[in-house]
Amino acid sequence: MAEAKIQAESRTEFGKGAARRIRRDNKVPAVLYGHGSDPVHITLPGHDTMLALKTANALLMIEVEGGESHLALPKQVQRDPLKGFIEHVDLVIVRRGEKVQVDIAVHLEGEAVSDTLVVLEHPTILVEAEATHIPDGVTVSVEGLEVGAQIHASDIQLPSGTTLAIEPETLIVNVTAQQTAEQLEADLSEAEAEAGIEKDETQEAPAEEPVPAAAE
Incomplete structure (x- = not known):
């Protein structure tokens, strides 16, 4: 650096x-x-x-x-x-050669399979590195991952001289099923119900415009 x-x-x-x-x-x-x-x-x-x-x-x-x-x-x-x-x-x-603990960014690359949602649970991870050799970040591939796939801190390839300073089992990336529009609507309705918000289902029909009388 x-x-x-x-x-x-x-x-x-x-x-x-x-x-x-x-x-x-x-x-x-x-x-x-x-x-x-x-x-x-x-x-x-x-x-x-x-x-x-x-x-x-x-x-x-x-x-x-x-x-x-x-x-x-x-x-x-x-x-x-x-x-x-x-x-x-x-x-x-x-000081030069001194080990320090810093947060570095996690960058995702690639695409998971269709109809999945990739959740980055931790956008940064805590690592230990020499003060003069702190990595800019780490890159994690999600290419081809399917529903249920998970990437933990211990799965991440760190640069030479850099070690984890968090628990190895810390969840970094979680791949879940992408929600459908119906599921999103159901979740919204459930959240509104828990918050005590009542939805008014009744709507007044628009008034009909008068039909002009036929010319005699």
């Missing part, structure tokens, strides 16, 4: 007001911590940070003004719920 270098500034102002001023300057307040060191409060450039964090588990080389550098992974990224811009980033310091 390539490292994304980001130039950071030391941060001495804290609180909501200071954070708003930082964001107005198109920058992101952040904190670095880990390996027993005191938290380091920094400010990151907004555009560079946004680009770097488009990649899951992005490995960052944070170069703080004054010559101090830290290799880090994003631990928590807070975004504005409406506009989506980054509000704050928690970064955990890592």
